[in-house]
Amino acid sequence: MKKRALQAMIRKDLTAVIRSKGLMIPMIIVPLIFFILIPVLTSLAPNLINIPGANLAEFETFLERMPGGLQEILAPYNLEQSVIVMMVVYVFAPMFLIVPLMVSSVIAADSFAGEKERGTIEALLYTPLSDLELFLAKLLAAWIPALLVSLAGFVIYTLAANLAGWRIMGEIFFPNWMWVGLVFWVSPAVAGLGLSTMVLVSSRVKGFQEANQIGGVVVLPILLLVIGQTTGVMYFNLSLVLLLGLLIWVVDAVLFWIGVRTFARERLVVGS
Amino acid sequence: MNDSPLIETTELTRYFDEVRAVDRLSIQVYPGEVFGLLGHNGAGKTTTVRLLNGLLKPSDGRALVMGHDPLGKGTTVRAQTGVLTETPSLDERLTGRENLAIFAALYQVPKLRVASRVEELLESFGLAGRADDPVGEYSRGMKQRLALARTLLHQPQLLFLDEPTSGLDPVSSRRVQELIADLSASGKTVLLCTHNLEEAHRLCHRVAVLRQGKVIALGTPEELAERISEQLQLVVEVAPEDEQQIRKVVHQRGWQVADQKQPGTYQIKGATRDQIPDLVRDLAQAGVDVYQMVNVQPTLEDVYFALHAGEEVRV
Numbered sequence: 001m002k003k004r005a006l007q008a009m010i011r012k013d014l015t016a017v018i019r020s021k022g023l024m025i026p027m028i029i030v031p032l033i034f035f036i037l038i039p040v041l042t043s044l045a046p047n048l049i050n051i052p053g054a055n056l057a058e059f060e061t062f063l064e065r066m067p068g069g070l071q072e073i074l075a076p077y078n079l080e081q082s083v084i085v086m087m088v089v090y091v092f093a094p095m096f097l098i099v100p101l102m103v104s105s106v107i108a109a110d111s112f113a114g115e116k117e118r119g120t121i122e123a124l125l126y127t128p129l130s131d132l133e134l135f136l137a138k139l140l141a142a143w144i145p146a147l148l149v150s151l152a153g154f155v156i157y158t159l160a161a162n163l164a165g166w167r168i169m170g171e172i173f174f175p176n177w178m179w180v181g182l183v184f185w186v187s188p189a190v191a192g193l194g195l196s197t198m199v200l201v202s203s204r205v206k207g208f209q210e211a212n213q214i215g216g217v218v219v220l221p222i223l224l225l226v227i228g229q230t231t232g233v234m235y236f237n238l239s240l241v242l243l244l245g246l247l248i249w250v251v252d253a254v255l256f257w258i259g260v261r262t263f264a265r266e267r268l269v270v271g272s
Numbered sequence: 273m274n275d276s277p278l279i280e281t282t283e284l285t286r287y288f289d290e291v292r293a294v295d296r297l298s299i300q301v302y303p304g305e306v307f308g309l310l311g312h313n314g315a316g317k318t319t320t321v322r323l324l325n326g327l328l329k330p331s332d333g334r335a336l337v338m339g340h341d342p343l344g345k346g347t348t349v350r351a352q353t354g355v356l357t358e359t360p361s362l363d364e365r366l367t368g369r370e371n372l373a374i375f376a377a378l379y380q381v382p383k384l385r386v387a388s389r390v391e392e393l394l395e396s397f398g399l400a401g402r403a404d405d406p407v408g409e410y411s412r413g414m415k416q417r418l419a420l421a422r423t424l425l426h427q428p429q430l431l432f433l434d435e436p437t438s439g440l441d442p443v444s445s446r447r448v449q450e451l452i453a454d455l456s457a458s459g460k461t462v463l464l465c466t467h468n469l470e471e472a473h474r475l476c477h478r479v480a481v482l483r484q485g486k487v488i489a490l491g492t493p494e495e496l497a498e499r500i501s502e503q504l505q506l507v508v509e510v511a512p513e514d515e516q517q518i519r520k521v522v523h524q525r526g527w528q529v530a531d532q533k534q535p536g537t538y539q540i541k542g543a544t545r546d547q548i549p550d551l552v553r554d555l556a557q558a559g560v561d562v563y564q565m566v567n568v569q570p571t572l573e574d575v576y577f578a579l580h581a582g583e584e585v586r587v
Contacts, residue, residue, distance in 0.1 A: 008377030012363065012370075019365040019406070123361035123422070125327055127378040128351035265327045265346075270288070 005129055009137035013111050014145060023106055027149070031099050034092075035153040036160050042087040043164035059083060065232040080168050088161045088174060093182055093236040094225035097190045099153055101222060104146035104194035105215055111138045112202035113211035116268070125265050135263040139195060139256075146191035154183045181241040189248035194218055196255030203262045275303045276339075278430050278461050279324060283333035286319055286485075293319040295485035296333065303429070306452070306462040308476035310469065310576060316485035317465035318358060321432045324463075325350055338430060351380070354423030355432040360415040364408035368399055368418050371407060372425060379426035393421040397451065413444025420451060431455065434465045449474060473572040481579050488579055496575040505541055506548070509564040510555070512536040517558040525551070539568075 017023050063074065063082060070090065074082045115121040124134060154175070161174045175183075194215075201215040225244075228234045277300035284297040294316045301307040309317045322328040324337050326346020335342055342349045362371050372390040381389055394400045397417045407415060416436065423431055436452060437445040445468075452475055456462055466472050472479055473493050481489040481496075489496055510518050512535050519538075522529040527542030543551060548565075555562055 002380065004383070005378045005380065008374045012366065012374045015370065016363055016365045118364070119359045120361050120363055122357045122359075123355075123375070123419075124378075126325055126350055126353075126355040126357070127375070128347050128380065129378060130347055266329060269322055269327050 002129065002133060006133060006137045010141040010144065013138065013141035017107055017110060023110055027103055027106060030102060031149055031153050034095060034099055035156040038092060039088055039157055039161040040164045043084055045083055067232060067235050069237060070235040084165045084168060085173060089176060090236055091230055094222055094229055096182065097187060097222050098219065100146040100150045100187045100191035101194040101219060103149045104142045104191040105198050105218065107142035107145060108195035108198035109202060109208050109211040109215060111141055112199055113205055114208040117207035121268060125268060131264050132260065135260055142195040143191050147188055150183060150187045178236055178238045178241050181238055185245040186241055186248065189245050189252055192252040193248055196252055196259055199259040200255065200262060277302050279337050279463065281333065281335045284323060284330055284335050285332040286323055286328060287331045293485050294323060297487060299480055301461060301463055303461050304459055305477045306456045306464055306475050308472040308479035309463065309465045309482060310467065310472055310479050311482035312467060315482040317482060318434055321355065321434055321465060325353060325355060352428055353430045353432060354428040356420055356423045356434060356436055358434045358438060360419035362407045362415055362419055365406060367404050367406055368394065369403040371418065372422060375422050376425045381426055389425060393424060397421045413440050413447065416440060416448055420448065429461060431460055431462045433462060437468055437471060469573040469576050481576060493572040497569060497571065505539060505568045506543055507537060507539050507566045507568050508562060509537045511561045514560040517560045518555065521554045521558050
């Protein structure tokens with residue numbers, strides 16, 4: 001494995017992404033919304049409960065619909081605290097996964113379909129890198145930033161949630177072990193899912209936009225998780241997170257295997 | 273040409289579905305040679321380059337590049353060759369310097385050599401002044417020069433240049449041709465794919481003319497020209513009012529005469545060298561004032577058009 005060449009390829013793709021406003025703007029705005037705006041607004045939400053006329057009963061009904069395990073967790077908290085814990089720790093947990101998914105998908109689409117569209121792939125194919133090395137470099141170029149954005153987002157989210165919620169919570173309530181599992185086990189797998197999907201999509205489309213549009217369907221499982229959590233069909237706990245991560249890693253492995261077979265010079269040349 | 277060839281293909285064939293893109297190609301390219309692959313778009317030139325670098329697998333036949341079969345040793349072959357693709361294939365969001373530095377790492381140029389090698393190439397290709405500008409801001413000619421510089425980063429002995437002057441203005445085109453001539457003078461072996469016949473004539477030691485993936489002529493430009501031109505092509509300039517007389521004299525001898533672009537200038541086909549004095553005498557006797565008579569050697573362009581018009585050239 002030519003480590004230096006791999007590093008150079010990753011550097012190339014990342015530099016190109018960083019210099020592209022079209023790619024960077026959504027990759028800055030979306031994490032800002034998820035990691036700062038949402039925890040801050042959520043921590044302010046209990047104030048709305050104190051507004052005369054606000055319907056407390058509705059939120060209590062919402063909590064009652066949650067699974068028993070979750071109600072037990074929320075039991076030590078008063079209603080205001082429960083609002084914050086419920087939203088910051090549980091409702092937004094699946095939404096957090098959208099960020100690594102989006103970052104890896106966008107970079108992968110640019111790296112695979114975009115490279116094909118711009119006609120820059122051919123020069124890379126003439127380098128002494130093997131198909132596998134080229135493929136790995138391109139995967140890592142999309143995967144590493146997704147992980148970094150996730151980790152940075154987690155740190156920012158932790159700070160924002162605890163700072164904004166301090167007045168009501170009076171303690172550091174975030175993160176819990178479920179979130180640690182989510183960030184370090186599920187999030188890398190979800191990033192892998194985004195980019196593996198995009199690799200497959202990119203091999204069948206002509207350009208970046210098309211790849212993004214078709215590859216966007218990968219967000220659907222995440223939306224199902226969001227719906228499942230908010231309707232009380234399930235709730236994110238450590239066991240679920242570990243199991244979910246395992247499932248996604250398996251899917252990743254299958255997609256990776258297909259991707260390696262798809263990413264062959266012959267196919268790229270004939271398809272270009 | 274006593275050395276063993278750097279490229280040797282034997283009946284190399286590649287199909288795309290039913291289309292035979294390369295058809296039983298058998299060529300040898302020797303060290304230090306500039307070998308031209310000539311042909312229309314779709315004649316099989318780019319497919320040949322891809323086959324020789326292990327990007328495509330042959331349907332039949334085999335190739336050896338620097339002693340290695342690109343089919344199984346593509347990585348080894350590509351480490352020793354430099355390829356200029358038909359489009360510059362540069363990342364336009366990166367600067368010229370960054371493009372070269374990244375490819376230097378991909379080609380395993382020693383880490384400590386990268387900066388100086390990049391600088392050296394930027395200087396010699398006249399790009400040093402714009403090295404830190406994004407490539408997207410470069411002209412087409414600058415991009416092509418940068419792409420050419422990229423092929424030389426790892427100092428390969430064998431270069432594949434696919435339509436290196438395609439789409440360039442005449443000045444940029446000439447500049448790139450001069451760079452290729454310099455490379456040849458420095459001992460590099462070049463496989464030049466082009467449909468620019470003047471360029472091939474200027475730069476190539478030998479050429480193979482491809483039609484539908486098949487070699488229809490192979491030799492030096494001069495050899496090919498000789499083969500299509502057993503008879504002379506004379507260009508004669510006479511007074512414009514002598515048109516009737518010159519046509520009469522030429523037709524009496526059973527030769528052909530064709531108008532040239534300049535008034536009073538005619539091309540005569542069919543005469544042999546021994547017959548020139550007779551022609552001059554006949555013209556003088558007919559009262560034709562001859563200002564100039566030139567024996568025109570056929571160019572590679574004449575050869576090419578003759579071949580594509582269906583005239584066979586035995587190779």
